[in-house]
Amino acid sequence: MRITPLDIRQKTFEKNFRGYEKDEVNAFLLSLSQEWERIVDENKELRIKLESTEREVTKLREVESSLYKTLKTAEDTGANVIEQARMAADLHLKESQMRADGMLNEAKVKARNTIEDSDMRAKEILAEMEDRLKMLVENYxxxxxxxxxxxxxxxxxxxxxxxxxxxxxxxxxxxxxxxxxxxxxxxxxxxxxxxxxxxxxxxxxxxxxxxxxxxxxxxxxxxxxxxxxxxxxxxxxxxxxxxxxxxxxx
Structure with missing residues (x-):
């Protein structure tokens, strides 16, 4: 049974011989109704605060869930980005190594060709000088x-x-x-x-x-x-x- 402050104020008792003092009972009922009314009002305020708090908690939980999801997504994304970056770095490193090897091989081939050409040219010049020297000796x-x-x-x-x-x-x-x-x-x-x-x-x-x-x-x-x-x-x-x-x- 739900009792309101108004019920307390309007409560009446049957009269009996040698019963309680009517004024004291009325005063007590008035005080009780006022206290009850205060408690009810406070209870309402507390409920309102509780509902507000629950809504805030719900929002915070939603934010927490969103943050968790975002963090999880960020972690997953970060891991993916790190993995992709690592794979890209490995690929770039391999490509750079291949290019370096190709350039090194090309430089070796060019150097070998240059040395061979220089040797051939030196031999030709030496042979030409020998021929000229022979001609000079013959002319002399x-x-x-x-x-x-x-x-x-x-x-x-x-x-x-x-x-x-x-x-x-x-x-x-x-x-x-x-x-x-x-x-x-x-x-x-x-x-x-x-x-x-x-x-x-x-x-x-x-x-x-x-x-x-x-x-x-x-x-x-x-x-x-x-x-x-x-x-x-x-x-x-x-x-x-x-x-x-x-x-x-x-």
Missing amino acids: KQMEATRDDLLTNIRHIASDALDRVERSRVAIKEFDPDKHLSMAKREAKRVAFPNQVDIERPSRAEMRAEIRPEPIVIEKEVVLEQQTTTIRVEAPPAKKVQRSFFDEIG
């Missing part, structure tokens, strides 16, 4: 042989020139200018007086003597490596005898 030997031939030819030419000079000197010594002048005078008289028969013609010996020896020129070409060298040796001219004008017309 040819130049030495040509020099020896040239020296021999020069010696022969000089010897021939000296012989001819000596013969020219002998011929110059045998040349008689007086005979030459006498023959010239007779020839001049013969030309001036062609009718005179007493003019003697010069003999062959005199004609040969009047011939003035010409300078002897010896020329010989010597070929040395596509260059022509001409050696010219000229004999000294005959000495001219100084004669006066009176000697020439005498």
Whole structure:
């Protein structure tokens, strides 16, 4: 049975002989009703607070559940992200390793090719230098042989020139200018007086003597490596005898 403060206030008792004091009972019932009313009001407030608290607890539980789910999802997501990151890192590391190996192999191949090309080029240069050196040695030997031939030819030419000079000197010594002048005078008289028969013609010996020896020129070409060298040796001219004008017309 539910009792309200109003029920307490309106409660009546039957009268009986030698019963309780009516005023005291009414005062007590009034106090009781007031206290009961306070308790009921407090109970209502507590219920309201309890309901509010329960709603807050429910919300907190929902938030807790949401947070737990979020945390769980975050943990799962974090684990997945970490796993994916680890897998991506492993894949990237493998790709980097493969690229590094490829670049290293390519560098080794290029280095090997470069070394081989350098060796081949060095061998070609060495062979070319050896060929040039052989050609230089052969040219030097040819130049030495040509020099020896040239020296021999020069010696022969000089010897021939000296012989001819000596013969020219002998011929110059045998040349008689007086005979030459006498023959010239007779020839001049013969030309001036062609009718005179007493003019003697010069003999062959005199004609040969009047011939003035010409300078002897010896020329010989010597070929040395596509260059022509001409050696010219000229004999000294005959000495001219100084004669006066009176000697020439005498």
